[in-house]
Each structure stands twice: as C-alpha cells, then as structure tokens.
Amino acid sequence: MDSYDPLWVEPGVSISDIMSYHLIKMYHMAGRCTNCGTCERACPENIPLSLLTSMLAHRLKRDFDYISGKNPEQKVFLGEYHYEDREDFIK
C-alpha cells in the first residue's frame, strides 16, 4: 500500500483498484491466514473479509490438503512444493 513506485493500486475509489488490492493481499495470505476473523471485526467499513479468507482456507484444504496454523511443525505453505502438486490452473 505504502508505495508509489511501482504503483500497484491507484488510491482512487474505482472498483478494480479496490479488488486488486484485496486480491494481491489475499495471495500473500495463503497459508498464513488461519481464517480467525479478526480483520473483519477490525474493518471500519464492515467489509465481509471472511468471504475471501474462508475461500482461501477452503481452496488450500481442497487442492493441497493444507490447514494453516494447525501444526507448528508444518512448513509454510508458500515455501513448500511437491512434484504431485496440481498445476493445471497455471496458464
């Protein structure tokens, strides 16, 4: 957010900028977010952020059998890969 160079997201109120901000954020949250719901409670604009975080949790479980925050021993999600991982969604 705090960056003008490169400017990832313009500071106006266009829906595409707001959406790209949230999607960029969500990509980085995969495997870290435990879907605890604090962000939604903190949000002053009452944005239902748990819609995005629960989708993230659901996809991780479905596609990679990964649940964040469950086991302190497990590797971070974005820092690990298996040869069998699906990659048909990468175009």
Place this chain on the structure above:
Amino acid sequence: MKKIRMEDFERELSRWGTVFKRTEEGFMEKDTLFSGRSRQSPKEFLLPREEVLFVARKSKDDVEILPSKPSKKKVVFGALPCDMKGLELTSKNFMQDPQDPYFKKRMENTLFVSEMCQYPSSSCFCRTFGFGPRAQMGDITYFKLDEDTVLTIPLTDKGKHALKWENYPEAEPQDLKIMENVLSEVEKKVEKLDLSYDFNRQREVYGSDVLNESVFHCINCGACTFVCPTCYCFDIRDVKRKDFVIRERVWDSCMYFVYSLEASGHNPRKERTKRAQNRFMHKFFYQPLQYKEYGCTGCGRCIDTCPAGYDIRQTVLKIQSFLEGQNG
C-alpha cells in the same frame, strides 16, 4: 420555530435537490433516518473521496482540457451538530484566500439541514469544544419532536428560500418545552473535558515521552483520518489512460509513510509514532494556532473506528496534565 410534518418537510426539501439522509454508514439516498451518528461524516459532500478536477485529452497535435462536470444539487439531511462543526472547520482551510473553486462550488450546491442531537454515545465529547447537542447549524436546523413531526427554523438565506415557511404553523409553547427538556437531558450525557492548552508550547509537546507513549499503540492504518469530519488532507494525482489523463483529487492520510516523504528521500516523520503524534498535534495545536479553534469536534468517530483501541480523549487529558505539571 415552525412545526412541520416530517413527510411535508422532506417533500419540500427534495424540490431543492436530491435528499441524502443520515444512515448507519453515511449520508445516502435512503428512506429512513438512522437514530444515531453515522459512521462516515458528510465531509464527502464537499471533499469527495475521489474528485475529477479535469481531463486532458490528446487530440491531433494539441492537448484538450475538459473541465469537470458541475456537481449536482444535494440536500444533506439530518447532519448532527458535530458533523456541521466538522464541515465548518474544514471550510476554514478551503474557503480562505485563495479559495478552492471546487470546494466552493460544492458548498453552493449543497443545502445543509441539521438535526439537534438526541443520540449521545459513550464516545461523544463535543461539549468540550464550546458547542453541543443543541447547536443550531447549517442552512436549516430541526428538532425531531417525534417520528412524524419536526420543529424547524431556517438559519441562512439559502434555508429561507428552500421552503415555503409561511405555510406552516408556529410551534406551540408546550412543544418548545419538550424540546428544551429533551435537549438538556441529552446534554447531561455528553462528556465535557476540561482543557486549556497553551498552544505556544507545541514544541515541548511534540516528541515528548507523554505524547509518544499515549499514541504508541497506533498502527497507522489511517481509518481515523477517513472517518474524521475535520481531516481534510488530500493528494492530487494524474491517472493515465490510453489517450487521456485524469487529474483527480483523492483523500490522503498523514498516517502513511509516503504522505510526508520528500523528493530528496528525507522523511520528517519516518517513525510510526511520529505520524500518530502529528495527527494529534495538528488538531490540538497547529490548527488552533492558525484558525483560533481546536481542530476536533469531539464526535468520537475515531474512537469507535480505531482497530487498535486508541482513544484520543486519553491523549487530550494526558497532555492537559503534562502542560499543567510543567507550569508548576
């Protein structure tokens, strides 16, 4: 004061412009009026989140400047005294020489109909700043007698021309008595902090341990600056599209690192707490020095909004005793 049925009142006002009512979120085109302070103040009617100043379009071998569209006529209905005070303070910045033409135009095209406040909450402290729930502000002010009736009075010429006042009966003495009783009850519920700052001692306060500790848990999210009716910082940006450029004004926040970043790379407020201190300093020292009035209306929005639980009243009181202590 005139006694008017809510329905007639609204219908007459809608002839002046589109009516935006106080809702839980902000001021919107809705049917019902929310019983309480809205989350967003009406400052966006004068200073929108995103405002196009002009569009520059490339034509063959020239650049064409297209002015922004004129703002529509709008009625802000049910703004509370703290909302109105916020707009008044914000106007000081835009309406003194040199006047901001965009702000001025919006001011002319907006009719402010304020409501005397019956919705005190635990975070309100407006009485600290020399006004209160009964303040009569804006172009027209009204008191909600019950769900269907208002007692109302115009305060400006604009307000006088908005309604056919002569068609409505005067309020009866017993109505005025009810109003008086309700408002004095409401007043009792609103906090009044005792403060008498010596603004010239600003340098002792900024950077002091007391202030630093008091704002320490702020995470610089900027939420308070967006809901605050008196925070008016903005940024001017050029948005590039294929063959035109939009110059627009957007809300900015002093809580962000890039806000105070200078072209040389130096940042006078590079520490997180310095930025949080600055917001307090601006409202309680710099603004009074410049405009002879505190830059806070005590609406309590920042207190309700802050995800980190920062309460500006704590800082206000701590600085008061800090200043007193130093005096001996």
